[in-house]
Amino acid sequence: MQAYWESLPEVQSVLKEKVTADPWRLTYHQMPVTGWLNDPNGAVQFNGTYHLYHQYVPETPNGGATHWGHKTSKDMVHFKEEAIFLSPDQLFDEDGVYSGSAFVHDDKIHFFYTGNVKHEGDHDYTYSGREQNTIHVVSPDGFTVESREVVIGHADYPAGYTDHIRDPKVFEHEGVYYMILGARTRNNLGHILLYRSDDLYEWSYQGVFLAGNEDQGFMWECPDYFELGDREVLLFSPQGLLPTTYHYHNPHTVGYLTGAVNWDDYTFEPKTKFIELDHGFDFYAPQTFEDESGRRILWAWMGIGDTEPEYSNPTVARGWQHAMALPRQLTLENGRLLQRPLPEYQCLRHNIKTHRLSEIDESTLKGEVYELILEFDETPSSFELTLRQDTQLTYQDGLLTLKHGESGFGRRKRMIPLADLSQLQIFSDTSSLEIFINDGEYVMTSRVYPKQDQQLIHVKGDAQGQITYWDLKL
Numbered sequence: 182m183q184a185y186w187e188s189l190p191e192v193q194s195v196l197k198e199k200v201t202a203d204p205w206r207l208t209y210h211q212m213p214v215t216g217w218l219n220d221p222n223g224a225v226q227f228n229g230t231y232h233l234y235h236q237y238v239p240e241t242p243n244g245g246a247t248h249w250g251h252k253t254s255k256d257m258v259h260f261k262e263e264a265i266f267l268s269p270d271q272l273f274d275e276d277g278v279y280s281g282s283a284f285v286h287d288d289k290i291h292f293f294y295t296g297n298v299k300h301e302g303d304h305d306y307t308y309s310g311r312e313q314n315t316i317h318v319v320s321p322d323g324f325t326v327e328s329r330e331v332v333i334g335h336a337d338y339p340a341g342y343t344d345h346i347r348d349p350k351v352f353e354h355e356g357v358y359y360m361i362l363g364a365r366t367r368n369n370l371g372h373i374l375l376y377r378s379d380d381l382y383e384w385s386y387q388g389v390f391l392a393g394n395e396d397q398g399f400m401w402e403c404p405d406y407f408e409l410g411d412r413e414v415l416l417f418s419p420q421g422l423l424p425t426t427y428h429y430h431n432p433h434t435v436g437y438l439t440g441a442v443n444w445d446d447y448t449f450e451p452k453t454k455f456i457e458l459d460h461g462f463d464f465y466a467p468q469t470f471e472d473e474s475g476r477r478i479l480w481a482w483m484g485i486g487d488t489e490p491e492y493s494n495p496t497v498a499r500g501w502q503h504a505m506a507l508p509r510q511l512t513l514e515n516g517r518l519l520q521r522p523l524p525e526y527q528c529l530r531h532n533i534k535t536h537r538l539s540e541i542d543e544s545t546l547k548g549e550v551y552e553l554i555l556e557f558d559e560t561p562s563s564f565e566l567t568l569r570q571d572t573q574l575t576y577q578d579g580l581l582t583l584k585h586g587e588s589g590f591g592r593r594k595r596m597i598p599l600a601d602l603s604q605l606q607i608f609s610d611t612s613s614l615e616i617f618i619n620d621g622e623y624v625m626t627s628r629v630y631p632k633q634d635q636q637l638i639h640v641k642g643d644a645q646g647q648i649t650y651w652d653l654k655l
């Protein structure tokens with residue numbers, strides 16, 4: 182029997198026509214050639230080349246059994262589409278080569294991912310319907326596979342969990358290798374499990390690295406642990422956090438804790454509370470890596486699973502869905518993660534225009550694919566910026582609000598309580614907005630779908646300061 186992806190070129194060429202004709206196709210963001218994209222996977226820089234793998238279903242924009250798509254870059258800005266790296270073609274991953282990470286050792290890349298297998302039965306909640314095997318892939322170059330084998334079979338996970346144990350991330354500490362996995366307990370709590378290995382091939386379970394309580398979601402996906410500055414950071418994507426007034430308004434969220442690993446009992450001891458990483462509508466399942474110059478870089482999916490019922494993504498009809506957010510450099514300052522766009526993206530800047538905010542009217546600036554920096558002389562008491570068709574960013578009474586109109590396709594608003602507003606750095610692409618606030622203190626990431634030629638950049642209110650605009654061209 183022909184495997185379904187063997188007919189991919191024909192299926193893809195039909196979708197490709199639609200995607201190519203779509204004015205909402207992104208320009209300087211990474212998106213699927215056709216079909217569906219979700220989490221970043223295996224992010225790594227190896228012998229100078231950046232590799233970005235990602236969850237990918239090229240034959241349909243609606244998702245399904247995921248492959249690992251593959252893009253490479255020399256500068257993190259210009260990417261080349263490579264052949265699919267891994268497909269769901271083994272018994273241990275036949276329903277999806279799910280998310281995972283890369284670890285460089287002895288001049289080879291070791292990838293770890295979750296092999297998803299669906300059985301008859303309830304796939305979502307029980308412990309009888311699914312396998313999530315942990316697979317180890319060795320590659321000499323990031324393109325070819327030298328070995329691919331199960332290192333933790335589904336039956337070998339500890340008792341007390343549902344079938345949801347996935348998304349391995351591997352790191353080293355004092356010559357020993359550790360793997361963390363996200364898990365959902367049988368009573369619906371999020372846990373992170375820890376394994377250890379002396380050689381990357383044999384793994385033994387050490388216990389629960391961190392356990393959530395009933396207020397912290399029902400499943401924790403995509404855990405990531407790293408040291409940054411003098412702190413240790415644990416980043417993860419909890420599903421099902423209950424919304425509070427200003428937080429967790431997406432069905433699933435992303436956040437981090439800083440703290441320290443207790444290496445005697447292999448637990449993570451948080452020293453700070455959970456801090457949400459992005460306050461927009463489309464941000465999930467991020468993964469970080471350290472590049473060869475020592476920077477901690479974060480890739481994230483500019484999308485989300487299980488979106489709000491009132492939202493429908495109009496690019497599905499155009500043969501594709503979802504994209505990657507711009508890669509961000511992470512630093513830890515005063516105990517908080519700051520996220521800044523990679524400076525490499527400045528090479529896209531053209532046609533600079535600078536104005537005092539008080540000088541501009543509706544016809545001064547217009548644009549679709551651009552970067553905008555607003556520097557305020559002091560925190561404005563009231564400020565309103567209208568972008569593209571009808572997206573508004575307002576600041577009033579200590580609240581920064583991102584509000585979509587029709588071009589949000591059902592999305593409404595997200596808010597951040599903010600005592601001071603000193604700076605905004607906004608990246609607009611054909612169908613996305615990323616708003617970095619106060620030099621990376623907060624970020625709001627959102628897809629947006631304006632009609633063509635809707636290029637408003639309009640400021641109202643009493644804000645004093647400077648606005649700088651660049652066209653961005655790849």
Ligand code: FRU
Pocket residue numbers: 219220236247279280281295347348402403465466486
């Ligand atoms: C997060 C996630 C991961 C899983 C992958 C499957 O978005 O659900 O937990 O490995 O996507 O595509």
